[in-house]
Amino acid sequence: xxxxxxxxxxxxxxxxxxxxxxxxxxxxxxxxxxxxxxxxxxxxxxxxxxxxxxxxxxxxxxxxxxxxxxxxxxxxxxxxxxxxxxxxxxxxxxxxxxxxxxxxxxxxxxxxxxxxxxxxxxxxxxxxxxxxxxxxxxxxxxxxxxxxxxxxxxxxxxxxxxxxxxxxxxxxxxxxxxxxxxxxxxxxxxxxxxxxxxxxxxxxxxxxxxxxxxxxxxxxxxxxxxxxxxxxxxxxxxxxxxxxxxxx
Amino acid sequence: xxxxxxxxxxxxxxxxxxxxxxxxxxxxxxxxxxxxxxxxxxxxxxxxxxxxxxxxxxxxxxxxxxxxxxxxxxxxxxxxxxxxxxxxxxxxxxxxxxxxxxxxxxxxxxxxxxxxxxxxxxxxxxxxxxxxxxxxxxxxxxxxxxxxxxxxxxxxxxxxxxxxxxxxxxxxxxxxxxxxxxxxxxxxxxxxxxxxxxxxxxxxxxxxxxxxxxxxxxxxxxxxxxxxxxxxxxxxxxxxxxxxxxxxxxxxxxxxxxxxxxxxxxxxxxxxxxxxxxxxxxxxxxxxxxxxxxxxxxxxxxxxxxxxxxxxxxxxxxxxxxxxxxxxxxxxxxxxxxxxxxxxxxxxxxxxxxxxxxxxxxxxxxxxxxxxxxxxxxxxxxxxxxxxxxxxxxxxxxxxxxxx
Ligand SMILES: Nc1ncnc2c1ncn2[C@@H]1O[C@H](COP(=O)(O)OP(=O)(O)OP(=O)(O)O)[C@@H](O)[C@H]1O
Ligand SMILES: [Mg+2]
Numbered sequence: 001x002x003x004x005x006x007x008x009x010x011x012x013x014x015x016x017x018x019x020x021x022x023x024x025x026x027x028x029x030x031x032x033x034x035x036x037x038x039x040x041x042x043x044x045x046x047x048x049x050x051x052x053x054x055x056x057x058x059x060x061x062x063x064x065x066x067x068x069x070x071x072x073x074x075x076x077x078x079x080x081x082x083x084x085x086x087x088x089x090x091x092x093x094x095x096x097x098x099x100x101x102x103x104x105x106x107x108x109x110x111x112x113x114x115x116x117x118x119x120x121x122x123x124x125x126x127x128x129x130x131x132x133x134x135x136x137x138x139x140x141x142x143x144x145x146x147x148x149x150x151x152x153x154x155x156x157x158x159x160x161x162x163x164x165x166x167x168x169x170x171x172x173x174x175x176x177x178x179x180x181x182x183x184x185x186x187x188x189x190x191x192x193x194x195x196x197x198x199x200x201x202x203x204x205x206x207x208x209x210x211x212x213x214x215x216x217x218x219x220x221x222x223x224x225x226x227x228x229x230x231x232x233x234x235x236x237x238x239x240x241x242x243x244x245x246x247x248x
Numbered sequence: 249x250x251x252x253x254x255x256x257x258x259x260x261x262x263x264x265x266x267x268x269x270x271x272x273x274x275x276x277x278x279x280x281x282x283x284x285x286x287x288x289x290x291x292x293x294x295x296x297x298x299x300x301x302x303x304x305x306x307x308x309x310x311x312x313x314x315x316x317x318x319x320x321x322x323x324x325x326x327x328x329x330x331x332x333x334x335x336x337x338x339x340x341x342x343x344x345x346x347x348x349x350x351x352x353x354x355x356x357x358x359x360x361x362x363x364x365x366x367x368x369x370x371x372x373x374x375x376x377x378x379x380x381x382x383x384x385x386x387x388x389x390x391x392x393x394x395x396x397x398x399x400x401x402x403x404x405x406x407x408x409x410x411x412x413x414x415x416x417x418x419x420x421x422x423x424x425x426x427x428x429x430x431x432x433x434x435x436x437x438x439x440x441x442x443x444x445x446x447x448x449x450x451x452x453x454x455x456x457x458x459x460x461x462x463x464x465x466x467x468x469x470x471x472x473x474x475x476x477x478x479x480x481x482x483x484x485x486x487x488x489x490x491x492x493x494x495x496x497x498x499x500x501x502x503x504x505x506x507x508x509x510x511x512x513x514x515x516x517x518x519x520x521x522x523x524x525x526x527x528x529x530x531x532x533x534x535x536x537x538x539x540x541x542x543x544x545x546x547x548x549x550x551x552x553x554x555x556x557x558x559x560x561x562x563x564x565x566x567x568x569x570x571x572x573x574x575x576x577x578x579x580x581x582x583x584x585x586x587x588x589x590x591x592x593x594x595x596x597x598x599x600x601x602x603x604x605x606x607x608x609x610x611x612x613x614x615x616x617x618x619x620x621x622x623x624x625x626x627x628x629x630x631x632x633x634x635x636x637x638x639x640x641x642x643x644x645x646x647x648x649x650x651x652x
Contacts, residue, residue: 073642097563177563
């Protein structure tokens with residue numbers, strides 16, 4: 001495993017940081033019969049280290065597609081994607097997997113926890129895949145459980161946890177490798193107001209500690225909390241709003 | 249990913265998909281067990297038959313009267329010989345230094361009686377050395393006396409079963425048994441050799457060859473056994489015997505000389521081929537298990553598409569995903585074939601307990617091959633599903649909405 005890419009910058013230094021992510025003229029088109037769906041249409045975007053970005057827009061506007069491209073889960077049809085200044089679009093699938101492992105964390109609306117594994121094991125999974133030593137793994141996961149307030153639930157299976165707890169487990173799993181970039185697609189979509197608020201608090205806390213956070217959401221209230229707000233329509237970024245300050 | 253983690257991950261998958269695991273496991277167990285069990289049975293039968301027929305040492309030549317012209321196949325057991333094989337012929341052979349000892353054999357049926365008990369039985373005329381050549385051991389008394397084979401002593405050695413039938417629990421040594429119009433004093437009782445095929449000495453009476461010649465009124469010998477000092481000298485001795493007999497029989501080479509190996513090798517070959525064929529057919533069930541593994545794994549890959557996508561999102565490379573599926577198959581194959589071995593070995597052991605004369609059991613290489621074939625088959629047939637899983641695009645795998 002590698003923690004070489006761990007960001008050690010403090011939040012105050014982040015204002016002047018260089019872009020973690022740079023998209024140039026990204027196209028992602030889907031052919032549906034005769035029709036071409038332009039899920040992403042010449043999208044250009046730069047994310048700075050420590051950014052807190054929300055992505056909103058109508059259904060089908062390309063939000064999830066954008067997130068998948070950012071997360072190296074999908075390849076653009078055209079355009080350039082630089083991660084930490086290095087182009088990624090021509091990398092092999094194996095290299096992209098490695099970049100994902102070390103740089104990117106995902107949080108999904110439907111949690112995507114592995115049902116046969118306990119909370120602890122789900123959080124541990126990225127470390128296992130990376131080949132981290134068991135002893136170090138145990139220490140890191142215990143710390144993470146503590147931080148998420150899930151120590152008492154460590155041995156519970158996902159179906160024995162509430163939605164909010166599941167999403168916190170998923171977040172723990174997303175950040176156990178200490179990624180620079182955390183991508184969340186509707187992280188509160190399946191949660192009630194209280195659990196949703198808890199999850200948002202957790203994500204924002206992580207952002208405060210330096211992680212670059214991108215949240216796709218339909219929730220206007222949540223979207224407005226971000227320092228930077230993107231609005232997508234028909235595969236294009238229609239507006240890109242920056243607030244110098246977040247009003248709570 | 250570490251090997252231990254890989255094993256643990258797969259173990260969880262296997263427990264999580266119990267039905268699937270058990271189904272594949274059973275297929276592998278049956279395959280391996282069938283191979284081991286059937287070859288074990290065949291091999292047991294082969295060894296049993298060989299054991300029953302290999303009553304002679306490796307270095308013993310069997311001389312029989314009559315010439316078998318064609319090579320290969322069984323030599324004639326009956327059939328009119330133009331010239332008798334005699335005790336003088338046998339005696340002539342003893343001057344060959346390579347020959348340790350010789351023994352003649354005349355056999356026939358005779359009506360035996362002791363007091364009121366009557367029994368039609370097999371009577372063998374031979375000499376003292378026959379006991380050593382045929383490796384007969386005695387339960388009581390002594391063997392036929394050594395000395396001049398032409399001396400028709402009125403003594404006999406009884407097989408164990410025959411003794412019981414004639415004497416019951418009473419002691420037999422020193423008693424007189426009547427055979428035809430002659431009487432023989434019992435001087436020894438043979439140790440039982442269990443169920444036997446071929447010549448069964450348990451139910452036979454052994455008497456001096458000269459007595460048998462008189463009893464059956466027959467000069468010619470049925471067989472002469474010649475034990476050669478070493479295996480190396482077998483071929484030269486064989487030629488020497490042929491020329492001695494030829495010389496004595498007016499230049500007529502009218503005997504057949506075989507070694508026990510020659511006699512048994514055709515048996516051996518047939519039984520071995522049969523065993524391998526049966527084992528091979530059982531091996532096909534392993535291939536069937538392989539096809540099953542492939543299909544079930546392909547289903548598993550599509551069922552676990554979302555999970556594969558997730559693993560990829562978490563940084564698992566295609567190689568890791570492929571390794572996950574291959575190692576699952578490997579684990580299945582190892583556990584399944586070990587259980588299969590265990591079951592078939594217990595069955596063979598139970599069989600040995602029931603039929604203790606038959607050495608049921610497959611050779612080690614068959615066990616190794618059965619496990620090896622199971623593992624290779626599992627890996628081979630899991631390769632396609634594993635490759636399919638590894639090739640899944642992460643985004644497409646993830647958008648399969650599944651899981652809690
Ligand atoms: N694999 C695909 N094949 C075909 N079309 C696709 C595929 N993925 C996305 N699309 C199309 O691309 C467009 C953008 O989809 P995307 O999922 O990015 O929308 P979204 O903004 O996330 O919508 P929602 O808010 O409903 O999640 C849609 O029209 C969708 O139908
Ligand atoms: Mg979406």
